[in-house]
Amino acid sequence: MAQVDSSGGIGIAVDVDDVVKRYGTLTALHGVSFDIRDGEFFTLLGPSGCGKTTLLRCIAGFEEVSGGAIRLHGEDIARLPPHRRQVNTVFQQYALFPHMDVLANVMFGLLRRGWTRRDATARAREVLALVRLADFAERRPAQLSGGQQQRVALARALAPGPQVLLLDEPLSALDLKLRQAVRVELKQIQRETDIAFVFVTHDQEEALTMSDRIAVMSDGRVQQIGTPREVYEAPVNRFVAGFIGETNLLDVAIRSVDGSRAEVLLPGGRPFACAAAAPVAAGPGHLSVRPERIELVAAGEGDLTATVRDHVYLGTDIQLHARLADDEAVVVRIQNAAGSAIPERGAEIGLKLEAGAARLLTD
Amino acid sequence: MAGVAPPGTGTGSGIYRGNGPRLMLPVWAFIGIFLVLPVLLMAVYSFLTKEFRGGVIWDPTLAAYDKFFLDRGLFGDEPPVIEWTYIGIFWRSIWQAGLATLFCLVIGFPTAWFIATRDVRTRSAWLFLVTIPYWVNLLIRTVSMKFLIRDTGPLNEFLLWTGVVDGPLGLVNTNLAVQIGLFYSYLPFMVLPIYAAVERYDFALSEAAADLYAGAWTTLRLVILPVVRPGIVAGCILVFVPSLGAFLAPDLLGGAKTFMIGSLIEEQFKGAAGNWPFGAAASMILLSIVLGVLLLYARSQAKGAR
Ligand SMILES: Nc1ncnc2c1ncn2[C@@H]1O[C@H](COP(=O)(O)OP(=O)(O)OP(=O)(O)O)[C@@H](O)[C@H]1O
Ligand SMILES: [Mg+2]
Numbered sequence: 001m002a003q004v005d006s007s008g009g010i011g012i013a014v015d016v017d018d019v020v021k022r023y024g025t026l027t028a029l030h031g032v033s034f035d036i037r038d039g040e041f042f043t044l045l046g047p048s049g050c051g052k053t054t055l056l057r058c059i060a061g062f063e064e065v066s067g068g069a070i071r072l073h074g075e076d077i078a079r080l081p082p083h084r085r086q087v088n089t090v091f092q093q094y095a096l097f098p099h100m101d102v103l104a105n106v107m108f109g110l111l112r113r114g115w116t117r118r119d120a121t122a123r124a125r126e127v128l129a130l131v132r133l134a135d136f137a138e139r140r141p142a143q144l145s146g147g148q149q150q151r152v153a154l155a156r157a158l159a160p161g162p163q164v165l166l167l168d169e170p171l172s173a174l175d176l177k178l179r180q181a182v183r184v185e186l187k188q189i190q191r192e193t194d195i196a197f198v199f200v201t202h203d204q205e206e207a208l209t210m211s212d213r214i215a216v217m218s219d220g221r222v223q224q225i226g227t228p229r230e231v232y233e234a235p236v237n238r239f240v241a242g243f244i245g246e247t248n249l250l251d252v253a254i255r256s257v258d259g260s261r262a263e264v265l266l267p268g269g270r271p272f273a274c275a276a277a278a279p280v281a282a283g284p285g286h287l288s289v290r291p292e293r294i295e296l297v298a299a300g301e302g303d304l305t306a307t308v309r310d311h312v313y314l315g316t317d318i319q320l321h322a323r324l325a326d327d328e329a330v331v332v333r334i335q336n337a338a339g340s341a342i343p344e345r346g347a348e349i350g351l352k353l354e355a356g357a358a359r360l361l362t363d
Numbered sequence: 364m365a366g367v368a369p370p371g372t373g374t375g376s377g378i379y380r381g382n383g384p385r386l387m388l389p390v391w392a393f394i395g396i397f398l399v400l401p402v403l404l405m406a407v408y409s410f411l412t413k414e415f416r417g418g419v420i421w422d423p424t425l426a427a428y429d430k431f432f433l434d435r436g437l438f439g440d441e442p443p444v445i446e447w448t449y450i451g452i453f454w455r456s457i458w459q460a461g462l463a464t465l466f467c468l469v470i471g472f473p474t475a476w477f478i479a480t481r482d483v484r485t486r487s488a489w490l491f492l493v494t495i496p497y498w499v500n501l502l503i504r505t506v507s508m509k510f511l512i513r514d515t516g517p518l519n520e521f522l523l524w525t526g527v528v529d530g531p532l533g534l535v536n537t538n539l540a541v542q543i544g545l546f547y548s549y550l551p552f553m554v555l556p557i558y559a560a561v562e563r564y565d566f567a568l569s570e571a572a573a574d575l576y577a578g579a580w581t582t583l584r585l586v587i588l589p590v591v592r593p594g595i596v597a598g599c600i601l602v603f604v605p606s607l608g609a610f611l612a613p614d615l616l617g618g619a620k621t622f623m624i625g626s627l628i629e630e631q632f633k634g635a636a637g638n639w640p641f642g643a644a645a646s647m648i649l650l651s652i653v654l655g656v657l658l659l660y661a662r663s664q665a666k667g668a669r
Binding site: 060061062081082083084087088089091093095096097098099108109112113156157160 | 565567568570571572573574575576577578581585586589590592
């Protein structure tokens with residue numbers, strides 16, 4: 001459902017343009033900007049208090065922005081009240097109307113938009129079927145399980161066919177098993193409806209598995225926007241590298257720079273060639289290497305030498321905690337395959353960094 | 364555990380809903396002694412014969428109800444026609460009480476809303492302000508109200524002084540004065556239960572309604588009012604019932620023209636002119652009306668919940 005916006009660009013559903021939000025002296029959003037395409041699953045990921053909910057509430061209209069513009073298919077909506085924006089929200093605690101049955105909940109938005117009762121009923125039943133709740137139309141929200149309530153909230157928000165659907169940690173009230181099942185369902189429904197989703201979470205696994213693109217936020221700023229693969233494999237700074245997945249950040253000295261490639265000296269003094277996240281100059285830097293991108297080799301070989309401190313058994317993997325000569329901690333993940341040799345505590349080991357997987361970061 | 368509650372629907376169901384019957388014993392005893400017994404006594408009295416200096420003679424008769432509904436002429440020997448005097452008083456009382464309830468609702472709901480949406484720390488201060496008049500006896504408050512609104516009272520003096528009116532309003536001894544009295548007496552009974560309901564109201568529901576294209580009035584009508592309705596109903600009952608039986612406000616502020624049920628009943632038990640069986644019969648009729656209204660409401664509730 002690609003739509004043409006007023007500026008002629010194709011398929012920008014939401015354009016968040018330098019949005020600032022202040023609560024008194026506290027600035028919750030410091031000029032946030034990004035575009036969300038039609039039909040895209042876009043995730044806002046960040047730690048607690050980084051401003052995800054605030055941003056979502058600004059798009060929905062529950063908070064007034066202190067600066068900047070929010071455009072919905074080209075039209076600036078930043079100053080419209082919530083009921084005038086073609087945007088619907090799935091609330092974290094669902095906020096289902098307790099005095100109405102499921103069908104009436106789903107019909108609510110349709111009736112407000114001027115649908116006839118007959119058409120609204122038909123449409124509501126259709127959406128309930130989509131979320132697999134067709135048999136629950138006559139129940140009250142209090143008579144449903146958490147997962148069913150969550151799907152009613154989704155159906156209620158989807159029914160009017162919003163240009164964008166906002167979801168604020170919609171899975172956080174569900175238990176782990178259900179959460180994983182609903183993840184798949186949610187993604188499927190998003191593909192079927194082809195509506196742009198803005199999904200808020202602080203769970204990086206959720207973000208990685210569901211999103212087309214992720215905006216990683218911290219302290220009211222967007223740190224990086226990219227596909228799950230980009231933010232995981234090519235983080236732009238230490239915050240992103242550390243927040244998404246696990247990583248080792250080694251203190252290195254940058255020796256020479258050639259475009260986006262650099263040569264650094266590793267702890268222990270060996271040289272290593274790697275890609276830099278941003279233009280760098282000679283001086284101190286940080287090398288980010290994922291634990292699963294480090295290979296175990298014999299002591300004295302490879303790029304680093306370390307001493308094993310501890311193992312953590314993870315089932316499919318084994319996590320090895322080791323220390324370098326300068327006491328820096330390094331984590332290595334090795335597969336728990338038949339015949340994998342697990343070094344003893346206190347053993348000296350060599351570590352080989354996968355050349356393409358290490359990133360040089362400066363901030 | 365004894366006294367397992369029947370499987371419930373909705374929230375709060377399950378075994379914790381019922382208390383063991385033994386634990387309930389003091390409650391039942393209390394209700395029996397202070398509620399059921401007096402009502403039974405009143406029911407019995409309403410079927411007895413009146414004594415001339417107050418009190419009753421144990422001689423069963425329907426005379427009290429006969430006197431209430433039927434007019435048999437001055438000497439009781441004419442063919443009976445319907446007696447409109449008391450029915451009229453009842454009707455006027457119901458009308459007055461209903462009106463007072465409506466006024467209390469119109470003012471009480473926004474007041475309760477205002478208080479419930481204040482900062483948690485200032486709420487109790489606002490609630491305290493609402494209940495302050497209750498530290499003073501109702502009689503004194505009603506008399507004071509009369510002093511305030513009488514023709515030579517501060518209200519009229521002020522209005523005359525500012526030139527808003529050019530003669531006293533003549534409020535005392537009107538229905539309006541009774542309304543003011545009832546409103547003033549029972550407003551907190553409206554505010555408090557609605558406050559309790561609004562305080563528990565989840566404002567995310569209002570956001571959800573706005574998100575689904577409902578403007579402010581639609582949200583009020585379709586979401587807020589239905590959700591806080593138990594509080595509104597409780598407030599209306601708590602104002603309507605005592606207003607219906609009130610006698611201080613009608614007596615002191617209304618005078619003879621606005622005679623209400625409460626005064627009628629009060630008279631029957633005062634001094635030598637009283638008629639206990641008749642007073643008891645009028646009370647029984649009043650009680651039936653109130654119970655009837657409550658029953659109708661409960662019925663409609665049961666039907667409404669699917
Ligand atoms: N109504 C408010 N008044 C004042 N400050 C607020 C208000 N709402 C949020 N904040 C502040 O704005 C910042 C961002 O809050 P926000 O709720 O957007 O965080 P979040 O990223 O959604 O966190 P979480 O993952 O915990 O939900 C926080 O520092 C918070 O304290
Ligand atoms: Mg939040």
